[in-house]
Amino acid sequence: MNADTAIQALGALAQDHRLAAFRLLVQAGADGLPAGAIAERLGVPASSMSFHLAQLSHAGLIAQRRQSRSLIYTADYGAMNALVGFLMENCCGGVACTTDSACPPQIQTEKERNAA
Amino acid sequence: MNADTAIQALGALAQDHRLAAFRLLVQAGADGLPAGAIAERLGVPASSMSFHLAQLSHAGLIAQRRQSRSLIYTADYGAMNALVGFLMENCCGGVACTTDSACPPQIQTEKERNAA
DNA sequence: CTCATATTTCGATAAAATTCGAAATATGAG
């Protein structure tokens, strides 16, 4: 993941309705949730929620599929993983930035993965 | 870490100059860097950089100390760690969201830590 | 085809973030 992609993802999550929506989708798992259900559970008008879902989608954090009349959104765990990986590699000095590091040398950097 | 704090931190990192500045500070380690050096290395006017450093500081991601005429900024690894922890706990389904999970059950949730 | 449901797109407005020069503040040197 490059910095521009990371900024897109960080920005997508840096908004309360979007973070809440993403968390709902993470909880919902592979089944996902239809746009209307997300909007209703968060008390946000459908058109506003649609705007936020588009942001998350554009950032690659969620995927969309149609099921009859509903558009079902699902969290993309891979994208989230990539974001966390980026933060750990670029913003934690290359090492897991935990003090009570339970698992310090196990984290493989992107470079190491590419080399393997 | 609660959602509001996480949103602050995510928003602080979701901007190219700020992300770049934070990465410089991570590289610089405990010594940190003076505001002027960051601004110069990123080619950003001092007043603009000052604005961005204030955002990062307000989000708790960096700390400030005065050394003679310079204000030295340093990355706060603990805050970064907390952010990564929040993302892993709340946005990865409670488990490390890695597919090739090197260290899956080792990650302790905030609840587990509080209980211990 | 017509109607109802689910959701997005449009458009206009309001709110927040970004930019950066100029002026103000803080510190130290002579």
Next chain:
DNA sequence: CTCATATTTCGAATTTTATCGAAATATGAG
């Protein structure tokens, strides 16, 4: 005290985000 350096704060302009009702699009039922 006066001057130079380092940085922030202020103010004003520009750009980006967020909000939400109304209209448009997509799908399926009868």
